[in-house]
Amino acid sequence: MKFLDQAKIYVRSGDGGDGVTAFRREKYIEFGGPDGGKGGRGGDIIFEAVDNLNTLIDFRYTQHFRARKGGNGAGSDRTGAAAQDVVIQVPVGTQIMDDDRETLLADLDKAGKRIVLCKGGDGGFGNAHYKTSTNRAPRRSDKGWPGEERWVWLRLKLIADAGLVGLPNAGKSTFLSVVSAARPKIADYPFTTLHPQLGVVRLSMTEEFVLADIPGLIEGAHEGHGLGDRFLGHVERCAVLLHLIDGAAGDVVEAWRTIRTELDEYGGGLAEKPEIIVLNKADAMTPQQISGRKRALEKASGSKVMVMSGVARQGVDDVLRALYDVVAAARAERVENAETDDSEA
Numbered sequence: 001m002k003f004l005d006q007a008k009i010y011v012r013s014g015d016g017g018d019g020v021t022a023f024r025r026e027k028y029i030e031f032g033g034p035d036g037g038k039g040g041r042g043g044d045i046i047f048e049a050v051d052n053l054n055t056l057i058d059f060r061y062t063q064h065f066r067a068r069k070g071g072n073g074a075g076s077d078r079t080g081a082a083a084q085d086v087v088i089q090v091p092v093g094t095q096i097m098d099d100d101r102e103t104l105l106a107d108l109d110k111a112g113k114r115i116v117l118c119k120g121g122d123g124g125f126g127n128a129h130y131k132t133s134t135n136r137a138p139r140r141s142d143k144g145w146p147g148e149e150r151w152v153w154l155r156l157k158l159i160a161d162a163g164l165v166g167l168p169n170a171g172k173s174t175f176l177s178v179v180s181a182a183r184p185k186i187a188d189y190p191f192t193t194l195h196p197q198l199g200v201v202r203l204s205m206t207e208e209f210v211l212a213d214i215p216g217l218i219e220g221a222h223e224g225h226g227l228g229d230r231f232l233g234h235v236e237r238c239a240v241l242l243h244l245i246d247g248a249a250g251d252v253v254e255a256w257r258t259i260r261t262e263l264d265e266y267g268g269g270l271a272e273k274p275e276i277i278v279l280n281k282a283d284a285m286t287p288q289q290i291s292g293r294k295r296a297l298e299k300a301s302g303s304k305v306m307v308m309s310g311v312a313r314q315g316v317d318d319v320l321r322a323l324y325d326v327v328a329a330a331r332a333e334r335v336e337n338a339e340t341d342d343s344e345a
Contacts, residue, residue: 005156005196005234007059011088014042016121016144017070017080019129023137024076034131036073039123039144040080043067046087047115049108053091054198056156067118070144073126080123090154093237097153105152109159109237117152121145155233158196160212161327163235165263166244167255168215171280173197175244175310176213179320196234203320209327212238232266239330240274240323245297247307248284252293253300274326277301278319282309 017039024032045067065088071080096106096117106115124142131138164172180199196215202208214234235241243259245252256277263270279294290307297305306322308315 004055004057004060005158007056007154008063008151009059009154010064010149010151011045011086011118012066012149013045013118013120013147014067014083015069015147016040016042016123017072018143019124019126019141020073020075021127021139021141022075033136034127034138035075035077036126036128036141037075037078037080038073038125038129040070040072040082041123042070042120042144042147043083044085044116044120045118045148046085047094047096047106047108047117048087048089049092049094049111049113050089051092051111053089054158055091056094056154059154067120067147069147070120070123073123073141077126077128083120085120091156093157093159095155095157097155099151099153101153118148118150121147157236158198158212158234159210160198160235160238161209161330162211162240162242162323163238164211164213164242164244165235165259167246167249167258169249170244170246170255171310172213172244175242175280175308175316176211178310178313178316180211201320201323203324207324207328209324211242211323232263232268232270236268236270238273240276240326241270242319242323243275243277244280245277246281247279247290247293248281252279253296256297256301275303276306276319276322276326277303278306278308280308280310282307282314283312284309 019038020036022034022036024035026032045065065086067086068083070083073080090108092108092111094108095104096115097103098105105117108115122145124144127138127141130140164176166172176197176199179201197213199211200208201211212234214232243256245255249255260271277297279290279297282290285293294305294307306315306319308319310316
């Protein structure tokens with residue numbers, strides 16, 4: 001299935017049904033009178049987040065969604081039928097943006113979460129509604145109210161606990177394939193990964209987390225160089241970033257600074273997220289090179305640097321444990337905050 005994380009669609013809720021002008025004309029009924037019913041309500045446009053989707057590819061082929069008009073009223077004071085709502089299912093993590101691509105209308109970050117984006121129009125009144133003691137035979141009835149319409153952008157931000165960042169060929173896809181059942185494309189050239197990949201990492205029966213791999217960044221990605229920084233949105237929701245650095249490539253400090261600069265320029269709180277720095281490809285370095293490059297990285301970043309080889313699976317378990325510790329702490333904090341909000345409510 002092709003991955004698509006942005007789509008522009010048109011949505012329009014249904015118009016309300018028309019009210020009707022009608023009068024009772026029944027044999028042996030001495031007094032007739034107005035009995036025109038009101039129109040039915042137009043259908044709503046509803047967005048719902050569901051678990052079984054992970055791409056917006058369906059919206060490449062279906063871009064217009066319209067709800068039906070409500071039924072018209074009828075005599076004998078009968079109300080028109082309400083139109084059926086149109087429920088648009090999207091992946092968990094989908095944001096709905098206005099046509100300006102800046103105004104956030106809804107963030108469907110939990111399965112089952114719903115939002116009524118366009119309300120259906122109300123039905124118009126029939127002439128029975130306007131009957132008064134002084135106006136016994138009104139001939140007024142109203143048209144239904146129009147529905148709402150708009151163009152919106154859908155933007156998918158994958159829900160993952162940890163995110164992989166780094167330069168192209170840093171070994172991110174290899175790491176993901178080693179620690180999970182994901183099978184991303186792996187090759188000896190830059191930009192092998194063209195769209196985000198997700199993998200579930202299981203440390204034990206009760207310990208697991210979701211890891212996201214995004215295409216590699218290069219200097220100037222925030223200006224659109226390389227594949228740009230478009231896919232950084234998929235790690236905005238992560239609790240921790242795993243920064244892989246190709247230790248065999250040479251200047252590891254410059255590689256670290258390049259990615260940190262792009263995270264700062266992108267914004268979205270990525271630069272403030274916890275970061276675990278890993279010197280990868282230890283199998284391609286001598287012990288002296290590992291020691292020297294690790295010290296240089298720790299001095300530049302001011303953080304502890306871990307050493308690993310994804311191919312040889314050296315140090316992988318230690319990196320996964322460090323990731324899970326941060327993820328578990330973030331989950332506990334979310335639960336505590338949710339309980340606090342419930343008690344205050």
